[in-house]
Amino acid sequence: MAGKRRILSRGVAIVGAGMSTFGVFKEKTTRDLFVEAFSEMRNSVDKGMEVSDIEALYVGNFSSDLFEGQLHLAPIMADWIGLIPKPANWIGLIPKPATRVEDACASGGLAIRDALIAISAGFYDVVLVGGTEKMTNLPTERVTDTLAAASDVLYEAPAGFTFPGLYAAIATAYMEKYGATVEHFMGVGIKNHDNGALNPKAQFKATIRDLMNRKIAKAKEKESALPTWKDEWDFLKDGHANPIVAWPVRLYDCSPITDGAACLLLVAEELAKNFTDEPIYIIGTGQGSGCAMHNRDNVTSLEGAKAAAEEAYQMAGVSPQDIKIAEVHDCFTIAEIMASEDLGFFKPGEGARAVEEGRTSLKGTKPINTSGGLKAKGHPIGASGVGQVIEIWKQMRGEAGERQVPDVDLALTHNVGATGGTCVVHIYERR
Amino acid sequence: MMELREFNSTSFNKFLSEKRLMASQCKGCKSMYLPPRPLCTRCYDGEMEWIELKGKGILVAYTVIAVGPTFMIEEGYDRKNHYCSGIVQLEEGLKISARILGVSIKNPNAIKIGTPLEVDFLERGEGENKKTFLAFRKRD
Numbered sequence: 001m002a003g004k005r006r007i008l009s010r011g012v013a014i015v016g017a018g019m020s021t022f023g024v025f026k027e028k029t030t031r032d033l034f035v036e037a038f039s040e041m042r043n044s045v046d047k048g049m050e051v052s053d054i055e056a057l058y059v060g061n062f063s064s065d066l067f068e069g070q071l072h073l074a075p076i077m078a079d080w081i082g083l084i085p086k087p088a089n090w091i092g093l094i095p096k097p098a099t100r101v102e103d104a105c106a107s108g109g110l111a112i113r114d115a116l117i118a119i120s121a122g123f124y125d126v127v128l129v130g131g132t133e134k135m136t137n138l139p140t141e142r143v144t145d146t147l148a149a150a151s152d153v154l155y156e157a158p159a160g161f162t163f164p165g166l167y168a169a170i171a172t173a174y175m176e177k178y179g180a181t182v183e184h185f186m187g188v189g190i191k192n193h194d195n196g197a198l199n200p201k202a203q204f205k206a207t208i209r210d211l212m213n214r215k216i217a218k219a220k221e222k223e224s225a226l227p228t229w230k231d232e233w234d235f236l237k238d239g240h241a242n243p244i245v246a247w248p249v250r251l252y253d254c255s256p257i258t259d260g261a262a263c264l265l266l267v268a269e270e271l272a273k274n275f276t277d278e279p280i281y282i283i284g285t286g287q288g289s290g291c292a293m294h295n296r297d298n299v300t301s302l303e304g305a306k307a308a309a310e311e312a313y314q315m316a317g318v319s320p321q322d323i324k325i326a327e328v329h330d331c332f333t334i335a336e337i338m339a340s341e342d343l344g345f346f347k348p349g350e351g352a353r354a355v356e357e358g359r360t361s362l363k364g365t366k367p368i369n370t371s372g373g374l375k376a377k378g379h380p381i382g383a384s385g386v387g388q389v390i391e392i393w394k395q396m397r398g399e400a401g402e403r404q405v406p407d408v409d410l411a412l413t414h415n416v417g418a419t420g421g422t423c424v425v426h427i428y429e430r431r
Numbered sequence: 432m433m434e435l436r437e438f439n440s441t442s443f444n445k446f447l448s449e450k451r452l453m454a455s456q457c458k459g460c461k462s463m464y465l466p467p468r469p470l471c472t473r474c475y476d477g478e479m480e481w482i483e484l485k486g487k488g489i490l491v492a493y494t495v496i497a498v499g500p501t502f503m504i505e506e507g508y509d510r511k512n513h514y515c516s517g518i519v520q521l522e523e524g525l526k527i528s529a530r531i532l533g534v535s536i537k538n539p540n541a542i543k544i545g546t547p548l549e550v551d552f553l554e555r556g557e558g559e560n561k562k563t564f565l566a567f568r569k570r571d
């Protein structure tokens with residue numbers, strides 16, 4: 001029903017959070033990554049937890065079927081972390097329900113929302129949420145095909161559109177409409193790599209300048225011709241160093257292909273203090289959908305993201321101005337700019353300038369993607385939406401180290417499936 | 432017998448192989464759908480019928496792709512030989528994704544949103560594997 005106001009019937013809190021390092025791990029599978037994330041989550045619970053307290057598991061995963069040939073992932077994840085006890089007749093221990101959630105790159109965010117709704121409804125009290133993806137064992141061409149399967153395969157794919165290609169089309173429309181330039185997109189990449197360099201769990205623990213200097217050092221070592229880049233902007237404009245993937249999207253505008261997993265423990269609000277004195281409360285959730293890009297009235301905004309944001313803001317009773325930091329879905333640099341507008345942080349067309357003015361950088365008025373974002377932290381598809389919340393957890397508890405933003409008491413995550421087919425927004429509060 | 436064709440992708444592609452760009456239209460409320468759909472999601476009432484589009488439109492969003500999907504690589508495109516994909520707005524007001532031909536692939540910055548286009552049909556493969564892809568070509 002239009003305009004229906006949804007509420008959380010019961011409050012929900014995060015009491016534990018953990019992630020694997022994001023990166024390229026040829027020998028590891030989804031289950032190995034998931035166990036790492038789970039173990040860190042378990043250790044993060046201040047007052048400790050019993051695995052037997054977990055009543056259910058929701059795990060986000062995009063395509064273990066195509067990446068690993070493994071369908072039906074959820075019970076395996078449940079088994080690997082001890083939710084299916086053996087021997088089965090241990091008194092009081094029962095095999096726990098486990099559900100895989102797949103909505104492309106929003107799988108992780110949707111797993112959180114499903115768990116949240118179940119706890120809020122009173123069905124469960126303690127739920128484990130996870131996300132896991134193992135991508136790097138396929139060659140890039142096969143990864144491209146797998147990602148393209150999240151678009152409309154009947155009508156978008158035959159036009160030759162790839163996933164970067166669809167976002168590139170958004171970028172050309174945005175440039176035309178608002179006069180933005182490729183430098184604005186590059187600015188997002190530089191900022192997110194600056195943040196990622198401060199995140200020990202990031203795939204790229206390096207600024208763009210670091211990456212540039214590494215290439216120069218390599219050229220010196222090989223005694224080949226030395227590149228003549230003046231600075232990182234010069235480096236990003238070099239077609240050899242930063243090749244076009246789908247114009248205007250270049251390599252450093254794209255999030256990488258990543259292996260990784262993340263885990264959260266969600267509990268009913270009244271139980272939160274049994275686990276920690278510093279829980280993080282989820283006070284708003286919103287979800288929206290979108291059609292194929294060619295059927296949208298406006299291709300420079302995601303209707304689903306705007307609807308999700310509106311629902312979440314309304315539920316939380318807060319406005320975009322109140323949000324201290326946000327982790328948004330920067331699968332491509334243009335996506336972060338568009339997100340910052342869809343979420344109401346900046347007016348349509350002003351997101352690009354906000355990046356240029358440093359308003360979204362770590363020391364800006366509205367820091368976005370302090371973790372490095374999908375761009376630098378990495379984008380293990382089904383884990384990304386959960387990984388975003390790990391950063392919020394750290395920032396809100398003052399555990400974000402060198403990238404700590406002072407006094408984060410209200411934060412937001414924005415997780416998008418493909419080109420906006422699925423959008424989910426959550427709002428978090430520290431009390 | 433065009434009237435008997437189901438309102439789905441199989442029929443849409445069959446029409447493409449006959450060099451016709453077809454949409455579906457609700458007989459009741461006259462809403463048009465491209466890609467064609469079997470159900471009018473505006474009035475939920477009317478039956479559909481096929482309408483042929485004039486095939487003239489403008490470019491509203493585009494990209495020039497260097498790293499393509501497998502089927503485009505098999506067509507000979509790669510990191511050195513790029514192609515253009517885009518969204519086209521037709522004179523009838525409908526939009527569709529398509530390959531874009533006759534534009535400056537080597538200088539993508541010079542491709543203009545708003546470029547006038549007309550429909551073209553790209554035939555690929557032989558015999559049973561023959562398939563027709565929707566394309567639009569720059570109109571002078």
